[in-house]
Amino acid sequence: MNGFVDRLLGRVRLGGWLGVAAPVIAVVFAVLITSGVLLVAGKDPIEAFTTLADYGTQPRSMAMILNTGVMYYISALAVAVGFRMNLFNIGVDGQYRLAAVVAAAVGGAAVVPGVLNIVLVVVSAVVVGALWAAIAGLLRVYRGVSEVISTIMLNAIATGLGAWLVSEHFGVLTGNDLGTRPIPDDAHMPGIPLIAGTPVLVNGFIVVAVLLGIAYWLVLNRTRFGFELRATGKSETAAVASGVSVKKMIVVTMVMSGAVAGLIGMPELLGASYKYSNNFPAGLGFTGIAIALLGRNNPVGMAVGALLWSFLENSSNQLQLLDISKEIVQIMQGVIVLSVIIAYELVHRYRIVAEQRRVSRELAAPAEPPKAEAAV
């Protein structure tokens, strides 16, 4: 069972093409299931998928898909940091929303001008996210409270705290909309005209997201800290015997996960809405969990997953033109996640057997090596 969770959370490698095969199989499978559902509902699946694909390839939609995808990707990174060492940070959702509230208020106050304000907003979001996550980390270390429970509860508290902060302290009423004071124009994140043929700009945070992805990969795979983190995730007992302080790792990892989570709301805050109000996107933290599972915590895999998710979300409205309920997309997303988990499991079992066979074959091939048996 433990091994299954390891594989679920992607702490186990899947070599070469097999790692790619699994998600592709899963997506194909999800398409089949969704087609079945559409057929049962008396709709034409081919028409539906063509509509989705047509919409997704238009320049304007592509820019929008990238914009939502950026937030999804950062969220997936935040979740993945915890997953790599067996920590289920379900609280990414609360962490980014609370961080956004505080950061929006800081930005709206415009204490410093221009770019400095952007930096200040981002830093305060990171700090708030990290501190909020740290609560769960400390509870786990000093009181043995499962981070799953504490982060879920902290989500609820963050919702209440955020609402209270907006209504009692930071809020200004614009028409019917109660929100934080808008961030001044000079502190807006500039967009990038990345996609030709559309006036829609791509959010400047796409650069930050790419850098984060690279940093994530570097830290986890190339540093001693990342090694200790992964070792703890794979075997806590072995990590302890190797001198890793598991308590310290838990707190540090939670703080890192929360810090990244703090950034999730930034593309929206600094590049689109410029304030925190009731319309601010919610639930991105949970999307991040699904994408981290889908991409197996791999920085490239999660990027693909985030884009796929964003494509499905953005184009779902188009289905209504065909008189198909847009919720069909949610069915598809659910099936993708489920089947990807199953596909990874199957591929993993295949790989284990294949590798075991390969090892015994290669050891048997050169008959006994010339070294013979070690001298007794």
Place this chain on the structure above:
Amino acid sequence: MKILYGMQRPDEGEIRVEGTPVGFRTPADAIAAGIGMVHQHFMLADNLTVLENVVLGSEPRRGGLALDFAAARKKIKEISDAYGLGVRPDVPVEDLGVGDRQRVEILKVLYRGARILILDEPTAVLVPHEVEELFDNLRGLVREGLTILFISHKLDEVLRVADEITVIRRGTTVATVGPKDVTSRKLAELMVGSELPSPETRESTVTDVVALSVRDLTVRTGDGRPVVENVSFDIHKGEVLGIAGVEGNGQAELVEAIMGMRPCEVGALTLGGADISHWSTLKRRAGGIGYIPEDRHRHGLLLESPLWENRILGHQTRRPNVKGPWIDRSGARADTRRIVEEYDVRTPGIDVDAATLSGGNQQKLIVGREMSGDPVLLIASHPTRGVDIGAQAAIWDHLRTARAAGLAVLLISADLDELIGLSDTLKVILRGRIVADVDPANATPEQLGSAMTGAGEGV
């Protein structure tokens, strides 16, 4: 034992209960046949009362749904009085002492109608007067016609309580004797066997330089019971100090205390003259302690990581594995290849997962890793357990070579031949205390066995 209780199925042979052959698929089958098991680790829910714990899983019903606690209480009272267990049904289990909890476990089994009781190391958790009480209870049960299977490695206890003793060694029955016909010394011989160790002719390499010095080391469990008590010893450079003992007498805790993995009270713990009692595990490792753990899968390897990442494990602060905060992939990989070559690890490459190697090859990798980086002290816990003969000989050779080069080795093993053959000094641990010093040059496994089981009159 697991087979008798239906947790595992036998490959062949048969079990007869009162003359009828039976086959158990699950513990429930065993219970139905009247066999009950009292586990070494209690399986009780602390926050429920004794009554609730006893009926849990076989609750008496009244009118289909409601629980009939009154009937259960009455039945528990009856059983308790009949066998003189003195169990109070309405006390929460968390308020009970260890002895009381054990009686609840026994009562739980009796409540389910067991006529044959299996007790797995029942005295391991008890203090002497509780053991006395348990024995009184057991005699009471036997008087009432019940059958008891008492599993223990403590010879004096077995001799006192049993009507018949069966000795099992490495999964086979060695002998069945009556307690009046044997002495504990004879029993110890039966337990450890009497194969003579392979003779070891070699000169001593022990020097005068103390590598590790342990003074008054005590380790306590969460509830304050000492599992290692006032242990003191010195290991010199070039010396192999063997610790002999029946498993579960504090060896694992001793090792973990020296590694800094477990809190302990200690007079002084010095490594090469430096006081390391307050060092972290990482600092101790970096200070030159190599560690071959007892359970390589739990403590020694990342099974689902490639060999070269396993080379880094436990040595993640040192060259050639890291450069500053960065992992030195090429350095670690090159050094892994060296280990594979020098220690004859049979593998097609260093990128395969550790899990794909055989136990012997995994162990050779660990030995190679822990011998790297010039250790001052090597803690070798059961270094050749579960490995094939070839790997065993190779590992012994590596230990001897390293010892000749001035390495201090703390050797913990259940293999008496290994202990006698490799050690320069031998100490016997029993119930967390060092109870005897044995000269490996003229020790026999029999002598060692008696000392280990507390049967010896001083060797």
